[in-house]
Amino acid sequence: MNGVMPQPCRRPEWFVLIVLAGLLAVPASVAQAGPEDAGAFLDALNKTAIETLNDTAISEDQRLQEFRKLAQKSFDVPRISKFVLGINWRRATPAQREEFLDVFEDVNLQRFMPLFTKYADQVFTVTKVRQHKEKPRLYFVTSTISREEAPTATVEWRVAKRDDEYRILDVIAEGVSMALTLRKEYGSVVKNLGIDGLIAQLREKVKSEDRAANSTPQ
């Protein structure tokens, strides 16, 4: 009771932020050379994401904020956005590009966050790391995600290394690429509704997911 505000979680927050800063430094610090490091990068990302999102010591807003930072650091959102819009990226005005980047980031956060929070017993294992023969900056990392109740899933990650930092370009499950699928889906929407139509649809999607999340009982 110091007369300002009750601050029961002040110290935990501090502690968590320090730990988090340490963890975020991991991918950068292991980014020396050799194909295994692309796997280590994903391992570290997985651990950090789980810890961030399941951290009850910080508020929900803070969790989201930290996760957004982590995602920006780990996914090459600008490159993915350009690929996903395809030919429409060139046709889009600067304002439309900006808007798309903005909403696409939210869409992806919504997509990936549950992967780290939904299943407590989920085990993520890197099984293979391969380097592109001609473009050594590109890596192809194979991982398995296993849960008790479900069959083990194989997920592959395309990772590029630039300026000693790894960033994810694409995620592939059962031979299906996320980037390519979104490119086709968004391309179809743009054909019917235009770029502004696509952006509006994505905004609506983000909003409705949010409502669903808010109304889902624990």
Place this chain on the structure above:
Amino acid sequence: MNSTHRLIVVAIALVLLTACAGRSSQDGLNFPQERATSAPFGPRIQLAQAQSDDSTDEDDDFGDLFPSDGEYDIEEDFDPFETLNRFMFAFNETLDVFILRPAAEIYRFWLPQVVQDSVRNFTRNLNAPVIFLNELWQGKDEEASETIARFFINSTIGLGGLIDAADHWGMEYHHEDFGQTLGFYGAEPGPYIVLPLFGPSSVRDGIGLGVDSLLDPWPHVLDAFDVNEDEEILLGRRIAGGVDLRARNIDTLDDLKRDSIDFYARIRSLYLQHRKGLIEDEKSDSPYDKSGDEPASETEQ
């Protein structure tokens, strides 16, 4: 059932990627709806970052991931009958909403898991002869002999296919169909088509479906034994297999649908990519170094 099966496998794959947004245990993660309110959630990706690498080709990562060698159009899926297909897709969805999904819900809720597994094992076992032939035609001798071994083990020890006994001895189920066999010998999928009841397909895979049903020995077996209710039995087999598959994927498909803004286009892309992946499985001219194929043991948990 094969086509439904394919759709569902593809669906599972993508749900891994699109999983259950909004149903996370973290209720109410509020995303900022307006840019003005986004500040508390941390700085966003800046446009400059994306503009700056506007794009020299040798810097194009995705160009390497999806080489535009004309073999596969990464701009648009080949769908000249889109209007008709969308209509058929909507028709199938309606049937699903009113008949198949409710049936699958009931099936999943009321039948014990053991019974559900038996249904799957039984219908899979009946497919074994067709799978065997397709594996043989693709020169996959090992898989073919495993499939035939599975068939004999499961038909006898597995009580007519109700129990997947072979699986316990490390002989796993695998699937090949005539569409894949055609693809294996270089046939392109051709235009995408949505078949009534069967769902996503292509000209090539539609032909494959027809050939597979001609190869299916069971109508002839029933004929040979003068079974009068052969039509009903064969229909029952398809329905059981279909309901079982649908039941196993209720959540998956729900999530997939909720996550998309153009469900039709997403399913089309998933289907075509997945089929391509299945066919190209064995052709290993990957641009990636194979030396990393040994497990990177130090990164395992």
